[in-house]
Amino acid sequence: MSNYPLHHKKRGKGIFTGTFVIVLFVIGVVVIIRLLFPTAISGPLQSISVSFWKAKNVIVSESRDSLQLLSSKKALVERNREMEEALTQASFISFEKELLSEENIELKELLGRQAFEETILAVVLARPPVSVYDTFIIDAGEDDGVQTGDRIVVSGDIIIGTIAAAHNRTSTVKLFSAPGEVTDVNIGPENILASAEGKGGGNFTVRLPRGVGVEEGDIVTRPSISSKIFGIIEFIITDPVDPFQTILFKNPVNISEIKWVQVVTSE
Amino acid sequence: MFYLRIIINALLFSSILFFPWWITLFIAVAFLFMFEAYEVLLWGLFGDLLYGAPVAGFLNIEFLFTLLFILLFIGVYFLKKKLILYNA
Numbered sequence: 001m002s003n004y005p006l007h008h009k010k011r012g013k014g015i016f017t018g019t020f021v022i023v024l025f026v027i028g029v030v031v032i033i034r035l036l037f038p039t040a041i042s043g044p045l046q047s048i049s050v051s052f053w054k055a056k057n058v059i060v061s062e063s064r065d066s067l068q069l070l071s072s073k074k075a076l077v078e079r080n081r082e083m084e085e086a087l088t089q090a091s092f093i094s095f096e097k098e099l100l101s102e103e104n105i106e107l108k109e110l111l112g113r114q115a116f117e118e119t120i121l122a123v124v125l126a127r128p129p130v131s132v133y134d135t136f137i138i139d140a141g142e143d144d145g146v147q148t149g150d151r152i153v154v155s156g157d158i159i160i161g162t163i164a165a166a167h168n169r170t171s172t173v174k175l176f177s178a179p180g181e182v183t184d185v186n187i188g189p190e191n192i193l194a195s196a197e198g199k200g201g202g203n204f205t206v207r208l209p210r211g212v213g214v215e216e217g218d219i220v221t222r223p224s225i226s227s228k229i230f231g232i233i234e235f236i237i238t239d240p241v242d243p244f245q246t247i248l249f250k251n252p253v254n255i256s257e258i259k260w261v262q263v264v265t266s267e
Numbered sequence: 268m269f270y271l272r273i274i275i276n277a278l279l280f281s282s283i284l285f286f287p288w289w290i291t292l293f294i295a296v297a298f299l300f301m302f303e304a305y306e307v308l309l310w311g312l313f314g315d316l317l318y319g320a321p322v323a324g325f326l327n328i329e330f331l332f333t334l335l336f337i338l339l340f341i342g343v344y345f346l347k348k349k350l351i352l353y354n355a
Contacts, residue, residue, distance in 0.1 A: 023305045024337075027312050031330060034316065042316050049317060052284050129287040131318035132331060164320040172320055180324025198324070 043167030046137060050170060053125035053137070057259075119153070119262040120144055125170070127256055134178035134200050136161070140263055141169045151228075151264040154253050159228035160202075163263065173261070176230070177202045177251065185230050187247070188218040196220070196230070202251035204231055210238055210245045220249050268302075276306055283314045288332075295336060299343040311336030 034041055122140035131137075140146050150163045152173050164174035176183045181198040185206070192212060196204040208214065220231040231249040238245045275298050282291040291314065298304045311332040319329035328334070347353040 019305050020340075023308050027308060027333060027337075030312060030316070031333075034329070042319075045313070045316050049284055056285055126284070126318070129289070130283075130285065132288040132314075133318050133320050133322050133325070133329075135318050135320045137318070172318070174320045174322070178320075178322045178324065180322060182323070200324075 038165055039167050042165065042172070043141075043170070046167055046170040046172075049137075050125060050139060054123075054139075057123070057125075117264050119156075119264050120146060122146075122171075122261050122263055124258050124261060127258060128175075128201060129256065134175045134198070135164065136173035136175070136258075136261070138171050138173055138261060138263070139169065141167045141171050143168050145265050146171050146263050147265070153228060153262050153264060154258055154260075156262065157229050158251065158253055159222055159230055160251055160253070160255070160258075160261070171263075175202070175255065177204060177255070183230075184223055186221045186223055187233070188214045188220075191221075193223065196249070202231075202253070202255040204249050206247040206249070207244045208247060210243055212245070214247060272302055272304075275301070275304075276310075279307070279310045280313075283310060283317065288314075291332075292335075296339060296343070299339060300347070303344075305340075307336050308333070308340060 030041060120140050122138040122144075124136050125139055126137040128134050128136075136152075138152075146163055146166045148163050148166050150166075151159055152161045152163065153159050159176075161173045161175040161177075163171050165172040174181070175198070176196075177198040177200060179198055179200045183196050183198070183204075185194055185196045186192065187194055187206065187208070190213060192208065192214065194206045194208055196206045198204055204220075214233060214236065216233050216236060218233045219229060220233065222228055222230050229252060232252050233247055233249040235248040236245055237248065275294070279291065279294055279298065282294050291310075295304075295307045295310065298307055311334075312330070314332040315330045319331075321327040321329055325331055
């Protein structure tokens with residue numbers, strides 16, 4: 001019986017070809033450089049990518065405006081009316097908020113505490129889900145006064161992350177909702193202190209004993225003299241056999257649609 | 268085929284900058300099946316250098332894409348050896 005296949009087994013090249021080894025060596029060297037000098041390579045790469053990101057933002061914005069022109073006149077009039085109503089409502093809420101904010105500052109001053117902060121406005125160049133790490137890239141860096149650890153807020157009141165790495169003209173923002181990240185928060189009107197775990201994409205979970213007075217819609221804040229909104233409770237999961245309840249909450253803004261952020265450089 | 272390789276490299280570069288990470292993963296896997304694409308490893312490193320940050324949920328590893336693409340490269344290499352399509 002012929003054993004041709006056994007005696008003449010094709011010998012292909014192994015996986016560890018010269019090219020593969022060289023590529024792995026290059027990767028190893030770059031990884032070591034990155035670990036020793038965190039901003040040495042990332043900074044220039046982000047600087048190069050800035051022009052592409054900005055071009056993309058312009059193209060997307062122009063395309064959206066052009067597509068609006070294709071909508072029927074009736075649909076545009078209807079949408080305009082809805083936006084005007086929403087704007088009127090938002091103006092009332094904003095006015096009320098301003099009054100409450102002024103009262104809050106006056107009360108703090110009476111108690112000998114003043115809270116003020118300096119912020120830098122920055123454009124978001126890249127956001128999840130482009131990044132798998134739940135990070136943003138913003139167009140403000142050390143040249144603008146940004147430092148590692150600075151907090152990131154949206155619309156002045158909603159805190160979403162901190163600066164993980166500040167390069168010359170850009171910075172990497174790590175969101176509090178990054179998977180596995182644990183953040184201390186105050187929950188609800190009674191400011192119940194708890195640890196929130198990030199689940200990615202602006203979502204969090206908290207475990208509290210069953211019976212603790214929290215409800216869907218309660219606001220979650222960070223413990224600080226200038227309380228910033230951290231999230232809003234969306235859902236509470238309870239199980240009769242579990243002495244704890246799982247609270248699901250998320251950022252009040254859509255992380256993947258944020259265009260502008262403020263970097264709190266001093267408080 | 269050389270021009271196709273250049274086009275796919277350009278597509279991977281664009282994907283890392285603009286598209287969701289899972290689209291980048293899909294393009295990388297397709298590239299690995301079409302060619303012996305060592306460039307995929309370098310593009311993974313590029314993505315990690317751009318966006319990487321130590322995240323607790325990922326064991327504080329900042330080179331997820333790089334590691335993933337290395338594993339994919341090895342996995343696809345051995346898979347292709349088993350497939351008749353690549354050994355006809």
